[in-house]
Amino acid sequence: MSDLSVTDLIDLKVQQQEELASKQNTLLQLGQIQAFNFMGKLVTVTELKLAQQIKETKSYKGLTLQDDNGKVVTVTTWEQCCKHILQTDCQNLDNRLRNLQQFGEEFFEAAQKMKLGYRDLRALRQLPEDEQALVIESEAVETGDKDAVKELIDELKAKHKKEKDKLATELDATERMLKASRNTASEKEDKIVQLTADLESKKFSADKWKGEAKSFFEALAKTQNQIREGFNQLLVLSEQLETVQIDDKTYDAAKSAFYADSKILLTQLAGVWNEIHRTYGDLDDARPSGEWLAEMGFEGTEVIE
Numbered sequence: 001m002s003d004l005s006v007t008d009l010i011d012l013k014v015q016q017q018e019e020l021a022s023k024q025n026t027l028l029q030l031g032q033i034q035a036f037n038f039m040g041k042l043v044t045v046t047e048l049k050l051a052q053q054i055k056e057t058k059s060y061k062g063l064t065l066q067d068d069n070g071k072v073v074t075v076t077t078w079e080q081c082c083k084h085i086l087q088t089d090c091q092n093l094d095n096r097l098r099n100l101q102q103f104g105e106e107f108f109e110a111a112q113k114m115k116l117g118y119r120d121l122r123a124l125r126q127l128p129e130d131e132q133a134l135v136i137e138s139e140a141v142e143t144g145d146k147d148a149v150k151e152l153i154d155e156l157k158a159k160h161k162k163e164k165d166k167l168a169t170e171l172d173a174t175e176r177m178l179k180a181s182r183n184t185a186s187e188k189e190d191k192i193v194q195l196t197a198d199l200e201s202k203k204f205s206a207d208k209w210k211g212e213a214k215s216f217f218e219a220l221a222k223t224q225n226q227i228r229e230g231f232n233q234l235l236v237l238s239e240q241l242e243t244v245q246i247d248d249k250t251y252d253a254a255k256s257a258f259y260a261d262s263k264i265l266l267t268q269l270a271g272v273w274n275e276i277h278r279t280y281g282d283l284d285d286a287r288p289s290g291e292w293l294a295e296m297g298f299e300g301t302e303v304i305e
Helices: 006-040 045-057 078-086 090-103 105-114 118-125 129-136 139-143 146-201 212-243 248-283 289-296 300-304
Strands: 064-066 072-074
Touching: 045 078, 045 090, 045 105, 078 090, 090 105, 090 118, 090 129, 105 139, 118 129, 118 146, 129 146, 139 146, 212 248, 212 289
Parallel strands: none
Antiparallel strands: 064 072
C-alpha cells in the first residue's frame, strides 16, 4: 500500500465504493425478484426483466451466501445464481426469458394469463416468423381464448411440418437425381475409359494398319526375301563350284574368292545384327511378322507377296 500515491488511494476507494454500491443494487434487485417469485412463480414481465438485467451484467458474480448445509458459497455462474439465490430451475427461467425476448411483453403477458404451456410456446418459437405473427396478432390472443390459440398453433405447426416434409421429399428426390446423374456420368466416364482401352488394344486392326504400317511390313518382307534369296544363291554357287568342271587354277581362284567375299558379306551382316541387337535387344521374346500380321487381320501372302 505504501507504493500507492494519494490519487491512487482515492481512485481505489472510489472503485471499492462503486463495487459495493453495485452489489447492494444487485442484492436489492434479487430481493425484489425473490419477493415476486414468492407470489407469482417468476411469471411477471417486471420480474423477468430484472432477472435478464442481472444475467446480462453478470452482477451476481462474487455474491456470497450460505447453502442449505450452512456452507458459505461464492456465486460465480448464472446457474449458481438461479439455484442458490433465485431458487428456481435455470433452464425454465432461460426459456421464459427467451419467450419474452422473442414474443414481446404484450404477448408474453397474454400467454401467462391464458396459461399457455411451455410446449405450446416452444412450438410457436419453432414456426417461421411470419406464422408466429399470425398467432401473436390473432383475435384469439386479444380475446384470451386459450383453446383457439392452441388450435391455431397446432394448425400452423402441422402446415409447417407438411411443408417441411414436402421440401425434404423434394430435396431427397433432387439428391437422388443428382446421385443418379453422377452415377450416369461416372458410368459414361467408365465407358469412355473402357472404349479408349478397347481402341488401344485394337490399334493393330486391319483398318488402322492399312497404309504406312502395311508398307513397312511389305518392305520388311521384301528385304528379308532378298536376303534369303542371296543366301540361297550363295549355296547354289557353292554347289556349282564343287561340281563344275574347271581347271585347278580357276577352281582355286573361284574358291578363294567365294570364301573371302562370303566372309566379308557375313561379317557385314553380323555388324548389322549387332546394331539391331543393340537397339532392340530387349525384345528377344518378340513375336515374328507372321503372328503380328495375323493379329492385324492380314493374310500373310497379302503382305509378303
